[in-house]
Amino acid sequence: MKKTLRKLKVKKAVLVSLGTGxxxxxxxxxIGYMVIxxxxxxxxxxxxxxxDDYVYAEDYNDNIDIDENVHMIENQVSEAFQDELxxxxxxxxxxxxxxxxxxxxxxxxxxxxxxxxMKDKNVFNVLLIGSxxxxxxxxxxxxxxxxxxxSKKNKEIVLTSLLRDIYLNIPGKKSxxxxxxxxxxxxxxxxxxxxxxxxxxxxxxxxxxxxxxLEIIDILGGVTVEVTEEELPFLNSNIRxxxxxxxxxxxxxxxPAAGKYLLNGKQTLGYSRIRYAxxxxxxxxxxxxxxxxxxxxxxxxxxxDILNILNKVLPKVTTNLSEKxxxxxxxxxxxxxxxxxxxxxIPVDGSYKYAKIKGKDVLIIDIEKNINEILKKxxxxxxxx
Numbered sequence: 037m038k039k040t041l042r043k044l045k046v047k048k049a050v051l052v053s054l055g056t057g058x059x060x061x062x063x064x065x066x067i068g069y070m071v072i073x074x075x076x077x078x079x080x081x082x083x084x085x086x087x088d089d090y091v092y093a094e095d096y097n098d099n100i101d102i103d104e105n106v107h108m109i110e111n112q113v114s115e116a117f118q119d120e121l122x123x124x125x126x127x128x129x130x131x132x133x134x135x136x137x138x139x140x141x142x143x144x145x146x147x148x149x150x151x152x153x154m155k156d157k158n159v160f161n162v163l164l165i166g167s168x169x170x171x172x173x174x175x176x177x178x179x180x181x182x183x184x185x186x187s188k189k190n191k192e193i194v195l196t197s198l199l200r201d202i203y204l205n206i207p208g209k210k211s212x213x214x215x216x217x218x219x220x221x222x223x224x225x226x227x228x229x230x231x232x233x234x235x236x237x238x239x240x241x242x243x244x245x246x247x248x249x250l251e252i253i254d255i256l257g258g259v260t261v262e263v264t265e266e267e268l269p270f271l272n273s274n275i276r277x278x279x280x281x282x283x284x285x286x287x288x289x290x291x292p293a294a295g296k297y298l299l300n301g302k303q304t305l306g307y308s309r310i311r312y313a314x315x316x317x318x319x320x321x322x323x324x325x326x327x328x329x330x331x332x333x334x335x336x337x338x339x340x341d342i343l344n345i346l347n348k349v350l351p352k353v354t355t356n357l358s359e360k361x362x363x364x365x366x367x368x369x370x371x372x373x374x375x376x377x378x379x380x381x382i383p384v385d386g387s388y389k390y391a392k393i394k395g396k397d398v399l400i401i402d403i404e405k406n407i408n409e410i411l412k413k414x415x416x417x418x419x420x421x
Contacts, residue, residue, distance in 0.1 A: 076362050078350040084358075145205055147404050148235065155237035156415055158189040160365075162357070163227055163241040165218065166249065166323075180308075180323055181214065181226070183236065185414045186365075186372060193372060194414050195327060197320035197381035203391070203398035204233045213398055223356070234382070235407050236414065240357040246305055248352035250278075252330065253301035255345050256337065259329040261304075261322075265294045266313045274306030317381070324379040335373040384409050 166180030185194040200215035207228045209220055217229040223241045231238055253259060263271060272290045279286050279302070289302050299307060308323050355362070365372075383401040387409075391400045411417040 076350070076359055078347070079362075080351075080354040081359065082354065082356040084356050145233075145403060148233075148407060151235050151404075151407060153231055153235050153237050154411060154415055154417075156189075158187060159415060160186040160188075161236060161238050161414070162186075163223070163230065163238050165223060165226065165241060165243040167218075167243055167245050180320075181218075181230075182323070182327075183230070183238070186375070187414070190416060191375050193331070193375045193377050195324055195377070195379040196410070196414070197324055197379075198230065198234075199316050199320060199381065199383065199399060201316055201397065201399045202383065202388075203393060203400055204229065204403070207232055213396065223354070233403065234410055236410055240355060240361065242357070243354040244349070245352050246309075248349045249308075250301035250305045251348045252345055253299075253304045253326075255341055255348070256330060256333045258298045258300050259304050259326055259333075260296065260298050261307060261325065262296050263291055263294050263307070264313070267307070267310055268294050270310045270313050271303070271306050274309050275303060278302050278306060320381050324381070328377055328379060331373075331377055378413070380413060382406050382410070 162184050164180070164182045164184055181198045181200060183196040183198065185192075185196065187194065198214060200213060202214045203211060204214060206212050206217045206220065207225065209217075209225075212220075214226075214229065217226040221228075223243055227238050227241055230236065268291060275288075275290055276286050279288050282302075289300065291297060291303065297303070304326055308326050309319075310322060311319050313319075383399065383406050387402040387405045388399045391398055
């Protein structure tokens with residue numbers, strides 16, 4: 037009888053212990069879920085089902101140069117470098133003055149009309165947009181456009197830069213540079229443009245202004261880069277403009293000479309926005325280099341730093357990802373940090389040439405060749421031309 041009572045007590049104690057443990061787990065999970073939801077609600081989340089077909093700047097002329105719409109924080113350089121700004125001054129042999137017809141531009145796109153938009157449940161593609169706007173009522177320009185692809189199948193994260201001067205078809209508009217799509221119709225039109233032209237399904241977008249970028253770098257303790265003699269004057273010019281916007285001393289945080297530096301947020305922002313040292317190809321390479329360092333640093337920061345980043349940055353982020361999607365990817369971050377990080381850009385080597393169309397310096401690309409490279413690098417699919 038005593039043994040039976042003892043067994044019942046032990047059984048009861050085990051059940052109470054399991055029940056308490058389960059209750060504790062549920063409580064911690066619920067608290068964590070509520071904390072994450074609280075941070076997510078700081079973001080400007082756009083409901084896809086209610087996402088408007090935006091009509092921006094109704095008097096906008098599709099033929100104008102987007103770069104004429106200058107913002108205060110735009111990459112400015114001193115008068116001493118003004119004659120270096122045109123792509124025509126670059127010493128290349130493949131620059132031409134052409135029209136759409138001369139380049140057989142439209143016929144190139146006929147080749148890809150029957151290629152389906154690629155979608156894979158094991159690959160998550162999100163469009164990252166860096167905007168130069170400081171005005172909440174003005175989206176500014178898409179100064180940086182990258183596709184971040186998370187492949188659960190290959191355990192890879194692939195960062196693809198899209199050069200903004202690529203000349204392509206914009207749905208419902210005239211052909212123009214890629215970054216014109218954002219000015220003409222916001223993130224939605226930019227997403228449609230990328231999907232239609234490069235045949236890659238985008239699961240959503242995340243748009244962030246550059247002040248948020250600056251704050252992330254400062255919290256992470258800066259990034260290390262080698263500043264060249266060619267980059268130095270443009271970097272310092274950018275830093276001066278950022279100082280002006282932040283109402284700080286114009287010459288604060290300038291880089292004294294070429295060399296290797298641990299850059300703070302302001303300096304890193306200036307470095308990432310260098311446009312006229314090595315063309316836009318070098319510029320996007322600098323941006324990817326910085327983002328790769330951010331990814332590596334994020335692996336080792338503590339919870340308080342993560343919460344600090346979320347608190348400062350999320351209010352400056354706009355996305356059309358759902359709350360459920362965001363929470364899912366936050367939970368999977370520890371796994372993502374173990375993935376291999378790769379980076380590249382579109383257009384690939386040997387697939388483009390410089391041209392001037394309607395007075396604008398643009399890149400004419402072999403669209404089919406670049407689609408094939410996207411399929412190979414992101415989806416590991418080899419497609420024959």
